[in-house]
Amino acid sequence: MSEAAEADALVIGGGIVGAACAHELARRGLRVRVLDNASGGATGAGMGHLVAMDDNAAELALSHYSIGLWNHLRARLPPSCAYRNCGTLWLAADAAEMDLARAKQAALAQQGVAGELLGSATLAELEPMLRGGLGGALKIPGDGILYAPAAAHWLLHDNPLIRCERASVRAVAAQRVALDDGRVLRAEYVVLANGLAARELLPQLPLRAKKGHLLITDRYPPQVSHQLVELGYAASAHASDGTSVAFNVQPRPTGQLLIGSSRQFDTLDPAIEPAVLQPMLQRAVAYLPRLAQLNGIRAWTGFRAASPDSLPLLGQHPREKGLWLAVGHEGLGVTTAPGSGRLLTDLMLGERPDIDARPYRPERFPGLCAPLTGTAP
Known part of the structure; x- marks a missing residue:
């Protein structure tokens, strides 16, 4: 059973990274549908620090950029976010x-x-x-701190263009997502942002x-x-x-x-x-x-x-046009969520990001260039 597109973008994962991607896409005027199975993940288990990390230049660029974006948001964050x-x-x-x-x-x-x-x-x-x-x-x-689960919830409910749905995803592919209940959802953009669970949908991910x-x-x-x-x-x-x-x-x-x-x-x-x-x-x-x-x-x-080089994968899947990745943030997902969402949205809309996107490109891992298995029909 297939459904006509009810959104411009489907985001898989309602943690802090998925929420930031959805928030940024909606800020640009796209209708966003967020699919999350409510099983919990790194967002609810971490410390919630906002810290500029400098293990390498790309890590520092993304974390510093993201902290600046958090600073723009902080006046609007409700008290529950504990910023x-x-x-x-x-x-x-x-x-x-x-x-x-x-x-x-x-x-x-x-x-x-x-x-x-x-x-x-x-x-x-x-x-x-x-x-x-x-x-x-x-x-x-x-640097700062916040309560990440509350921040993710606020990001998901700050814009009426975002619709959240509890759903279990069975498979993904370019511009379509198959759910466990048999539905196939379609959208121009599909964003995979569900952390470690993304390996179940794309075993080729080097996580x-x-x-x-x-x-x-x-x-x-x-x-x-x-x-x-x-x-x-x-x-x-x-x-x-x-x-x-x-x-x-x-x-x-x-x-x-x-x-x-x-x-x-x-x-x-x-x-x-x-x-x-x-x-x-x-x-x-x-x-x-x-x-x-x-x-x-x-x-x-x-x-x-964690990815092999400790940097997230941010960009379009090398083989599946219309399938975008925002995974592999290791312990910096809370810090880098808004920067990841902004950078990914820039790439999706053909705009030039504020920071160099090349260090985070998924194609830097050759295994992602192999044919997908378990893709959506």
């Missing part, structure tokens, strides 16, 4: 690590991201909960699951003012094998502290693993000793969808 411009402190464990802070400051400055080097005494004044003896920090005042653990504390009077991250976080975030942990603590507007982070490969078991959670918390306590006195009320896991 806070708290900034990030990249912590140097000792004086020697301040060289890493200086290098990071220089790399960020090349993209126009302002940063301030802080000595150990100034750092202790700003964040007295930190242990003594740290070498200092790099402060990035433009790999990265499992992560998080823990949140009970509510307390504010004790931390900035997002706190160790300078070694980027190495952990982009590790290609094994299990790794890094210190990352985020103050929530509720007075809670959200504690991360960990990364594991080659598992889809959602169970909380003490062998991973324990060293993650031990690392956090090493930076914030008083964390050991706080009550942790909930721990959970989630799965990031």
Whole structure:
């Protein structure tokens, strides 16, 4: 059974990336139909940080561009989105690590991201909960946090041109989507933006699951003012094998502290693993000793969808004209969602993006040039 086109674009996935794509398409005047199976995903499991990351130039370009777009939206975000411009402190464990802070400051400055080097005494004044003896920090005042599920919901309901539908997608192809209930939907544009689940529809996608653990504390009077991250976080975030942990603590507007982070490969078991959670918390306590006195009320896991080069796939499928990809954001989906939606929409409408789109092109992975399997009729 086939349906006539009721929308200009079909977006598969109602998480933060799919929502941002739908929002941008509707902003340009397109009728958008969002299909989501409500099974949950990375949006509800992540930390919700908005952070300029500089592991490579393309990552920094997209994250910095996206934070600028979040800044344009933030005055309209409802209180439920819990947006806070708290900034990030990249912590140097000792004086020697301040060289890493200086290098990071220089790399960020090349993209126009302002940063301030802080000595150990100034750092202790700003964040007295930190242990003594740290070498200092790099402060990035433009970074922030938000509650991603609420932000995705707002993006999906901010424009009447967006229609959301709970549906399970069986197959995709150029300009058509097959649903489990037998319907085939058609539209000029089909956007695949459902994270790791996209592999079930396009097995050729070079996406790999990265499992992560998080823990949140009970509510307390504010004790931390900035997002706190160790300078070694980027190495952990982009590790290609094994299990790794890094210190990352985020103050929530509720007075809670959200504690991360960990990364594991080659598992889809959602169970909380003490062998991973324990060293993650031990690392956090090493930076914030008083964390050991706080009550942790909930721990959970989630799965990031990572590409081999840690950059998202943004663009038209090499073989299926009319099928567009917005997947592979790993741990930066919340940060880069608006930039991904804007860049993808520019490409779809034949306009020139504000940043270079070439590093994110799907065709950089040869496996996507093979014929599709399981496509929609």
